[in-house]
Amino acid sequence: MLRTPRVYAPVHRLDEYFRRILNVVQSIITGASMNKREWQSCFNDIQAVMDCEEGLLLYDRIERLIEYHISKMFSDLRTLSYLDCRINVLSGALLKYTGDWLIFSKACQHLHQLLICLNKQLDGQMPLANRAYSIWKERLQKGLSMRLSDIAIQIITKNRKGMQQSDMQLCKDYINSLVMLDQQFPEMLMQNHAVEGLTHKRKVAESPVIELYVKNFERPFLKQSLQHFKSLVRNNFTRFDCSAYMERVLAKIGYESDLALKWLHRTTEPKIMRLCYDVFARSQLSIFNSVCRDYICNDSCHQQDLHHMYFLLQKVNGLDKLLEEFGAFVKKRAFDGMSSITASRGNLLSDPTEFVRVIVDLYKEYTEKIAKVFGSDQNFTAIFDQSLQAVVNHREPPSQTIRAPEILNRYIDTLMRKGSKLTDEEVESAVESSMIVFRYIEDKDLFKMQYEKMLSYRLIGSLSYALQLEEQMIIRMKEACGHDFVHKLSRMYSDIGTSATLTTQFSEDKSKRSAKQSIIFNAMILQSGAWPFSSPRLLASDQLQNTYEPPPILNCLLLEFEKFYSRNHVGRKIDWLFNHSTVDVRLKYLAKQYTVTMNVIQFSILLAFANRDNITIAELGTTLKITSQTTIKLLQGFVDSKILLSNYNSLNDAAVIRLNTNFSSQKSRFKIIVQQSTKNQEQGPAGDTKNLLQQDRKHLMECALVRIMKARKLMKHNELIDEAIGQMKRHFRPDVTFIKKTIESLIEKQFIRRTDVNSQYEYIV
Numbered sequence: 208m209l210r211t212p213r214v215y216a217p218v219h220r221l222d223e224y225f226r227r228i229l230n231v232v233q234s235i236i237t238g239a240s241m242n243k244r245e246w247q248s249c250f251n252d253i254q255a256v257m258d259c260e261e262g263l264l265l266y267d268r269i270e271r272l273i274e275y276h277i278s279k280m281f282s283d284l285r286t287l288s289y290l291d292c293r294i295n296v297l298s299g300a301l302l303k304y305t306g307d308w309l310i311f312s313k314a315c316q317h318l319h320q321l322l323i324c325l326n327k328q329l330d331g332q333m334p335l336a337n338r339a340y341s342i343w344k345e346r347l348q349k350g351l352s353m354r355l356s357d358i359a360i361q362i363i364t365k366n367r368k369g370m371q372q373s374d375m376q377l378c379k380d381y382i383n384s385l386v387m388l389d390q391q392f393p394e395m396l397m398q399n400h401a402v403e404g405l406t407h408k409r410k411v412a413e414s415p416v417i418e419l420y421v422k423n424f425e426r427p428f429l430k431q432s433l434q435h436f437k438s439l440v441r442n443n444f445t446r447f448d449c450s451a452y453m454e455r456v457l458a459k460i461g462y463e464s465d466l467a468l469k470w471l472h473r474t475t476e477p478k479i480m481r482l483c484y485d486v487f488a489r490s491q492l493s494i495f496n497s498v499c500r501d502y503i504c505n506d507s508c509h510q511q512d513l514h515h516m517y518f519l520l521q522k523v524n525g526l527d528k529l530l531e532e533f534g535a536f537v538k539k540r541a542f543d544g545m546s547s548i549t550a551s552r553g554n555l556l557s558d559p560t561e562f563v564r565v566i567v568d569l570y571k572e573y574t575e576k577i578a579k580v581f582g583s584d585q586n587f588t589a590i591f592d593q594s595l596q597a598v599v600n601h602r603e604p605p606s607q608t609i610r611a612p613e614i615l616n617r618y619i620d621t622l623m624r625k626g627s628k629l630t631d632e633e634v635e636s637a638v639e640s641s642m643i644v645f646r647y648i649e650d651k652d653l654f655k656m657q658y659e660k661m662l663s664y665r666l667i668g669s670l671s672y673a674l675q676l677e678e679q680m681i682i683r684m685k686e687a688c689g690h691d692f693v694h695k696l697s698r699m700y701s702d703i704g705t706s707a708t709l710t711t712q713f714s715e716d717k718s719k720r721s722a723k724q725s726i727i728f729n730a731m732i733l734q735s736g737a738w739p740f741s742s743p744r745l746l747a748s749d750q751l752q753n754t755y756e757p758p759p760i761l762n763c764l765l766l767e768f769e770k771f772y773s774r775n776h777v778g779r780k781i782d783w784l785f786n787h788s789t790v791d792v793r794l795k796y797l798a799k800q801y802t803v804t805m806n807v808i809q810f811s812i813l814l815a816f817a818n819r820d821n822i823t824i825a826e827l828g829t830t831l832k833i834t835s836q837t838t839i840k841l842l843q844g845f846v847d848s849k850i851l852l853s854n855y856n857s858l859n860d861a862a863v864i865r866l867n868t869n870f871s872s873q874k875s876r877f878k879i880i881v882q883q884s885t886k887n888q889e890q891g892p893a894g895d896t897k898n899l900l901q902q903d904r905k906h907l908m909e910c911a912l913v914r915i916m917k918a919r920k921l922m923k924h925n926e927l928i929d930e931a932i933g934q935m936k937r938h939f940r941p942d943v944t945f946i947k948k949t950i951e952s953l954i955e956k957q958f959i960r961r962t963d964v965n966s967q968y969e970y971i972v
Contacts, residue, residue: 220255221256221259224252224256225256225268227245227248227249228249228253228256228269231245231249232269232272232321233276235314235317235321236272236273236310236311250321250324254324257324257325269335270335270342273335273338274342277339277343277346278346280311281351283303284300285351285354287300287303298358298362298377300355301355301362301374301377304355304381305377305380305384308380308384312387314339315336315337315339316336318335318339319335319336322334322335340387343388344388344419347388353423353427355381356381359378359382359424360424360431362377362378363375363428363466364431364435366466367462375470379470379471382420385417385419385420385423386417386419388419389417389419390416417474420472425472425478428471428475429479429482432482433482436482436486437486440486440487440490440491443455444456449494449495449498449512450509450512450515452491452494453515453519456487456488456519457515457518457519459483459487460480460484460487463480464476467479480522484519484523487519488522488525489523492523492525495516495519495520495525495528496528496529499516499528500532503529503532503533506576510576510579510580514580514581517529517580517581517584526586530586530587530590533590533591534594535594537569537594537595538595538597538598540569541565541566541569542601544565544566544569545562545565545601548565555614556613556617559614559615559617559618560618562611562614562615562644563615563618563640563644564640566598566644567644570595573591574591592647596649599611599648600647600648609650609653611644612657613657615644615654616654616657616658616661618641620665622634622641623671623676623677623680624665624670625671625672627672638680638683641680642687645683645684645687646687650939650940651692651939652900652903653939655684655692655693655696656899656900656903658696659695659696659699659738662696662699663699663738663739663740665677666699666702674703678700681696681697681700687937688937688938689937692937692938695736695737695738698734698737699737699738702732702733702734702737702738705732706730706732709730709732709775710728710729710730713728713730713768714728717771728764730768732772732781735782740784754832755785755808755811755832755833757783757785757807758810758814761790761810769781785807786806786807786808786881787806788806788807789804789806789807790804790805790806790810791803791804792804792810792813794850796868797870798871800875801875801877803850803876804877804878805844808833808837809841809881812827812841812842813845813850815827815830821863821864821866822863823861823863823864824839824842824858824859824861824864825861827842839858840881841881841882842858842864844880844881844882845879846858846864848877849870849872850866850867850870850879851864852865852866852867853865904939904945907935908931908935908941908945908949909952909953909958911934912927912946912950912958913953913958913959914934915927915930915934916968916969916970919970920969920970921962921967921970922968923966924967924968927950928943958970959971
């Protein structure tokens, strides 16, 4: 309804106003030329009409004029479309429609500007420009839209076959008209709207309402496209091998994507892509699966084919078979590498460098291939890691302890020791390689236990290639497994620096009190509990700490250091580990001077020959207050090196040991080795190491379970198992039986209890 005007214009001029206004509107909607004077005077005529009581008739008259014009236009279009069909011409009707549409859409913009005064006084009625769009839409849907859409689809089909290119712009103009007709406020009118209009325009752009386009064009177009794609596969593509098929399919997919983005509405492109992948990839999944093993096994020749296959299959979630074959091939290659080492060396422990090289080479090769061929897909990275982890942690038989921790420890120990012929750059690269293997080891707690032992020997014996390198390795492990994993290693490393400072301070203090220092003394103060040999025993059966006394020449120096240490560290006590303490002794009683490294107890044995040339083993043990068994083990190194001689081939209590005054050696510096109880290295860690490992694992698992239950209060059995495995994976991979036993242990200790609900535990506060 129009508002009632307050001032009325002369009635006798109303017909004249209507005639002039309708003439201008007629010129606008037909695209006829019009001079500026007519255009400007029309605004005055409209204002005059709006001041008349009969002004409400203007809306109806303009609406009828627009309806008549559109009806005539569509009648002509319908006639032309049938004529085109009879003479097999496609573009005639579509050309006329798009031409009329461009004139009409521009006319609507001008109408909106011309009738702005009228639109302001509308009460619940649609602005005339928008009403014009509504009329166009109504007439179009009465049978003609499907005919025009069919013409547009046929033009696109010919374009797909390379037969027709020039008429694609007609299709785009037609599609744009369908989209614009679905908008309540067409885009060309938005430029004259206020902020509210712009906001609405933005919302339309984000979530377009294109029902007319979808119903009249997109659905039949997608249906025809599906038939077209199936026909291509059936009649053309399937005659090629898989490699050539994928090349043609990818080219076709690229063409369809470009076509949709360039000529159709943007929402159609994803839909046409889904059709392409369904027809070209999903329907041919069995063919891809049948050749993927050959492509993977010969990946050097089929990298591009694998990349094409991956691209197609990942679009239809069809990667399962490709992933399976990829993982199996990686595992086979890794096992083949291990077998070649075993065949040439006898076992993996004999050549840790080759073991690491095989794993690292595979890691570098396939990391690059996964990035290049599979686009760094996390699924392929995960299956590769699983395959390599299975090989690194392989047990043969399954009950045997995993060998990888020991092999990697030997590799690192060789790398870190002095005497390495590698350059600094090669050492850095080797450290990086060791960390690659480390990430795949499941029993990291076993690795840590062995690493602590080997690190201690390197640090105490000053055998490290470089302390900075030791620190770097500890930092790398901390980054991989957290602070708790390297806590003891960090303390061991810091002890070496602290000990060097203390030794320097002691030497300076001693030099102030005594100018002459006959013995160069170096003490290592190791924190109890941080080092793997904190117990001062030499062998399990010896109570060495309570019986053995060092020789006086050393004992006075040790007592002096203890006093110095006590002054600076009140309340701390030093326990000397004599079996790990070494002495460099110069042998001056021979024709040639030698420097021999031995432990402190061996030094006591050698001093026993200072005033005599021979002594029995039993007498020697009594003098040193050590058992005969220990004495024999310590003497064996002297006898083997010919510094001491025995009257028996096999040492026993009755054997007489004699000083060899005719000793000679090509080496001027060497070390006396203490005989150890040897076990076959192939049997894995010693029994006490296994027991200690199990104790540590049980303690870790108990702590983890208590932490979980304290945080969650109530948990189902399976949830608790999964959570515990997740927390322990940085240390080791626990089996379910082990976790169940630990849970039972915590129930007995009253940390948790079972509830009335089946398979549920509750934390006891």
